[in-house]
Amino acid sequence: MQMSEKLVLALPKGRILGEVMPLVNKAGIIPEAAFDDPKSRQLEFKTNIDNLTIIRVRAFDAATFVAFGAAQIGVVGNDVLQEFGYDDLYAPLDLNIGHCRLSLAMPVDADEVDPKEWSHIRVATKYPNLTRCYYASRGVQAECIKLNGAMELAPSLGLCNRIVDLVSTGSTLKANNLKEVEVLTDITSRLVISRPAFKTRPKEINYWIDRFKEALKDA
Template identity: 80%
Template sequence: MELTDKLVLALPKGRILEEVMPLVKAAGIHPEAAFDDPKSRALQFDTNIPNLSIIRVRAFDAATFVAFGAAHLAVVGNDVLQEFGYSDLYSPLDLDIGHCRLSLAMPEDEATEDPREWSHIRVATKYPNLTRQYYAERGVQAECIKLNGAMELAPQLGLSRRIVDLVSTGGTLRANQLKEVEVLTHITSRLVVHRPAFKTRPREISYWIDRFREAVQNGTNS
């Protein structure tokens, strides 16, 4: 795919957007006013940098936009990177935000099982590839049912006794009488770049990697 002259930075909607914006601004990028307007339906925004725009998309889609060259840089959780395994994504920097974990949970009254004794499990999850790979490496066959949300309903309605989902405080699990049984991986958000673009535009993209690295270091040291 031929890339446009203007660099495009893909940012995820939701909680991570709130966490990453201080880093974006510390890196010297300030989006136009419409970016902070809750009434705006725009998805692409100009910034104070003439050759850089921002798109605001779903977290999973941010990786896809960069992997296929529609965006040049993005903020993506390493859960998404592991789930898709896109070869054209290069992750040079851990932004040290979006801390959570991907865990298997099940009803509290059934959570005494030892995962080491499992040979076959059924799991409802947004991460079927990551889940299957994790358990295959442990000799467990994981039958995954793909859900995009409301994972906690799966055990209640008999779809699956086990779920694999993101966990931060564990409050949602407790509210639904579920217990965290096993952590598959710990998650943080990363700055990722499009490998072909990095090869053809190394100076521009390296500049922004360095600006974000400085922002992370200054934030860590403050």
């Protein structure tokens, strides 16, 4: 399909990239060789589709690039969608990849008390908005300490007694003497669209939505 304007697909780095690329390829998108070269410092990659390029960015940034129109299509976890709540993101398709959960965890020897007895707590997390909403629904004011990694160190070093973080197998929690207390939300990755792009370029955007739907059928 020929496109008159540049179309940018934002993909997340890390584990999800390995899961999403088979779908991207089945949708008919093949990136240039540099995309698979670990020594390459490129950030944007040409593909076999005229005017369609791929950017490889952090998971949180993929949502931002699409929400602000720098990319028109992206792959984003619904944890990120809920955390930021961008109005200009439309998520038409669950890609059924990136399965994990966002959970509250504490030291294994800590006792969770009735939320009615709490007045104020401190939580380390990469998801302050989701965490505040979780506790607010229980009538508790949460002080969220924003960390971007090594969340499991927070309790052992006395920063706080609770963390909210992504959990897949739970092995990292166990290795750091932590236990999963409650799941805030289950997570999968979604195909996301820039709403302004969807309004101005509906034919192109719908074409790629349909291509990813077909790719999912063959997955």
